[in-house]
Amino acid sequence: MLFRHARILLTLAVTTLLASTPAALAASFEELVMPGKVIAGHAKYESECSKCHQPFTKAGQSRLCLDCHDKVDGDIKGKSGFHGRIAGIQTAECKRCHSDHLGRGADVVQLDRETFDHGNTDFVLKGAHRAVTCDRCHKDKKPYRDAPHACLDCHKEDDPHDGKLGEKCHECHNERAWSDTAFDHKDTDFPLQGEHEKVLCNACHPNERYKKTPTTCHACHRLNDTHGGRYGEKCDTCHTPKAWDKPTFNHDKDTDYKLVERHKDVTCNACHTSDDLYDEKTPTTCHGCHRNDDEHKGRFGEKCDDCHAPKGWRDTAFDHDTDTDFPLLEKHAKLDCKACHQGTIEKEERGTDCYTCHRKDDVHGGEQGKVCDKCHNEKGWGHKVFFDHDLTRFPLIGLHAVTPCDECHLGATFKATAMDCDACHKGDDEHERRLGPDCAQCHNPNAWNLWRFDHDTQTDFELTGAHKGLACDGCHQRPVKDKIELSSACGDCHQQDDIHDGGFGPHCARCHTTEAFDKLRIES
Numbered sequence: 001m002l003f004r005h006a007r008i009l010l011t012l013a014v015t016t017l018l019a020s021t022p023a024a025l026a027a028s029f030e031e032l033v034m035p036g037k038v039i040a041g042h043a044k045y046e047s048e049c050s051k052c053h054q055p056f057t058k059a060g061q062s063r064l065c066l067d068c069h070d071k072v073d074g075d076i077k078g079k080s081g082f083h084g085r086i087a088g089i090q091t092a093e094c095k096r097c098h099s100d101h102l103g104r105g106a107d108v109v110q111l112d113r114e115t116f117d118h119g120n121t122d123f124v125l126k127g128a129h130r131a132v133t134c135d136r137c138h139k140d141k142k143p144y145r146d147a148p149h150a151c152l153d154c155h156k157e158d159d160p161h162d163g164k165l166g167e168k169c170h171e172c173h174n175e176r177a178w179s180d181t182a183f184d185h186k187d188t189d190f191p192l193q194g195e196h197e198k199v200l201c202n203a204c205h206p207n208e209r210y211k212k213t214p215t216t217c218h219a220c221h222r223l224n225d226t227h228g229g230r231y232g233e234k235c236d237t238c239h240t241p242k243a244w245d246k247p248t249f250n251h252d253k254d255t256d257y258k259l260v261e262r263h264k265d266v267t268c269n270a271c272h273t274s275d276d277l278y279d280e281k282t283p284t285t286c287h288g289c290h291r292n293d294d295e296h297k298g299r300f301g302e303k304c305d306d307c308h309a310p311k312g313w314r315d316t317a318f319d320h321d322t323d324t325d326f327p328l329l330e331k332h333a334k335l336d337c338k339a340c341h342q343g344t345i346e347k348e349e350r351g352t353d354c355y356t357c358h359r360k361d362d363v364h365g366g367e368q369g370k371v372c373d374k375c376h377n378e379k380g381w382g383h384k385v386f387f388d389h390d391l392t393r394f395p396l397i398g399l400h401a402v403t404p405c406d407e408c409h410l411g412a413t414f415k416a417t418a419m420d421c422d423a424c425h426k427g428d429d430e431h432e433r434r435l436g437p438d439c440a441q442c443h444n445p446n447a448w449n450l451w452r453f454d455h456d457t458q459t460d461f462e463l464t465g466a467h468k469g470l471a472c473d474g475c476h477q478r479p480v481k482d483k484i485e486l487s488s489a490c491g492d493c494h495q496q497d498d499i500h501d502g503g504f505g506p507h508c509a510r511c512h513t514t515e516a517f518d519k520l521r522i523e524s
Contacts, residue, residue, distance in 0.1 A: 034046075034049075036102055036103060037101065037102075037103050037104050038100045038101055038104075039100055039102070039104060039105075039106050039108055040105065042100060051064065051068075052065065058093075061093065061094070062093045062094045065094040066094075071143075072145075076089055076090065080122055081121065081122055082120055082121050082144075082145065085120050085121070086120075097110070098110075111144070123147075123149050126175040126176075127174060127175030128175055128176065128177060129175050136154075137154065151167065151170060151173075152167045158178065160208075161210075162208070164209065164210060164211070165208075165210050171187075189215065190213075192241075193240075193241040193242075194243070195242065195243060196241045204220060216233065217234075217235035217239070218233035218234075224244070227268075230269075230274070237249060257282075257284045260310045261309065261310035261312075262310050262311060263310050285302065286302070286303070286305055286308070287302035287303075287304060290304060293313070295313075296337070299338075299343065300341070305317070306323075326352045329378040330380075331378050331379065331380060332378050340357060353370055353371070354371070354373055355370035355371075355372065358372060363381075363412040364412050364413070364414060367413065367415050368414060368415070374387065375387035385405070393419065394419045398445025398446040398447075399445050407424075408424055420437060420438070421438070421439035421440055421443075422437035422438075422439065425439060428448070431472065431473070431476070432479055433479035433480060433481075434472070434476040434479055435472060435476055435480075435484065436480045436482065436483060436484045437480075441453060441458065460488065461486075461488045465513060465514025465516070466514055466515060466516060475493060489507070490506065490507065490509055490512075491505075491507070491508060492506070494508060497517065509521075
């Protein structure tokens with residue numbers, strides 16, 4: 001308690017003394033009560049305590065520090081740099097870290113380089129920077145905060161580009177190593193895609209020239225232009241960076257002429273032959289390109305696609321069956337066009353009846369008319385002729401139905417063919433025409449030995465008695481040309497048997513019967 005009173009009295013005495021003495025005396029007194037020498041940097045202000053202290057208060061001391069250290073003040077206000085990043089810095093006092101009056105050579109910064117965390121600054125140490133010693137960047141007698149931040153401040157001599165790429169090294173490089181570039185060409189106006197990603201930088205940027213590098217295809221690939229400039233300089237209209245031989249140009253969508261089938265495999269210059277692709281008038285008609293390929297020599301006109309398809313000349317799209325009134329069947333389907341079409345097809349008036357083409361093939365000599373398909377079909381002239389003989393005046397029955405046509409129709413003559421039996425079977429007549437030419441009176445088409453003739457009902461001479469057992473040629477002994485004219489009188493046949501030598505006349509039946517000559521008919 002006594003000590004406290006003494007301190008108060010001493011303070012009052014000093015204050016009264018300072019107030020009543022000249023300034024020089026006051027300064028000497030401040031030095032007298034100063035706890036120690038200030039650092040060399042503050043030495044010029046040592047006699048002016050008011051530069052750093054305000055009487056009877058400690059609240060404004062930090063403000064006085066920042067009035068001199070305006071760069072630190074700016075960091076705090078801007079929340080940047082080491083001081084600006086410290087938590088609670090706005091209310092913190094400078095003397096918490098920085099004490100003075102410790103002598104001229106005192107270290108008021110008290111920085112431990114071994115433990116200092118550079119992450120609390122605006123320049124975080126990464127990669128190779130972590131191994132760099134402090135004095136490589138922080139020079140003696142210069143504030144730490146004034147150390148350079150830009151890459152070229154330290155690495156100007158390491159720049160292989162000699163400043164041609166500017167000073168923003170970090171746009172391409174990182175802290176790990178110079179060769180480990182972080183530059184991404186996608187951030188430029190020319191992203192690298194496809195094969196461009198594999199190209200070395202100096203292939204496009206010779207002599208480290210990076211500015212004003214041309215970005216058009218033709219500027220770099222003029223010598224690679226297999227078209228020789230004929231298609232202009234806009235290579236990307238058809239090609240992509242993936243590969244020259246994989247164009248993106250879509251002929252189907254980008255032109256009025258779709259490429260289908262074999263046209264897809266045709267090289268561009270097969271059709272585009274002029275020096276300027278965009279100005280040329282490439283024909284789009286078949287005949288425009290294939291005039292020399294026309295094996296019809298123009299006979300079928302210029303509309304090739306009426307018959308042919310892009311699959312190939314031989315694979316025709318023309319369907320004769322549906323596109324004309326004459327379907328091609330069987331042998332007709334295998335014929336060459338020119339076998340029928342021998343003139344210009346568009347002007348040709350071609351008949352569709354058989355006879356127009358087959359007049360020379362008509363073995364009938366026109367006798368059967370021009371409608372050949374009444375009997376024949378397209379499989380062949382002799383293939384299953386479907387003429388119906390039953391619809392004629394001579395229906396085919398029995399063995400006639402299986403007889404080949406040419407056995408009756410000699411020389412392919414049909415209309416004038418005789419229908420009587422004798423016309424065909426004269427050589428088969430074992431009766432030697434003794435029974436006349438009308439075989440059908442006894443025989444039928446099923447077989448010669450299947451005959452049936454009733455002499456009693458079919459003639460005027462009924463066979464009775466011994467007449468029943470006689471062979472036909474027993475009475476019919478002479479050939480007849482047309483009609484059998486044989487007498488029914490007994491004497492005409494039995495004249496040589498007449499033992500009466502004609503004495504009783506020719507009418508034997510008056511006495512005799514047909515049973516036998518020795519059996520007489522006696523009338524009472």
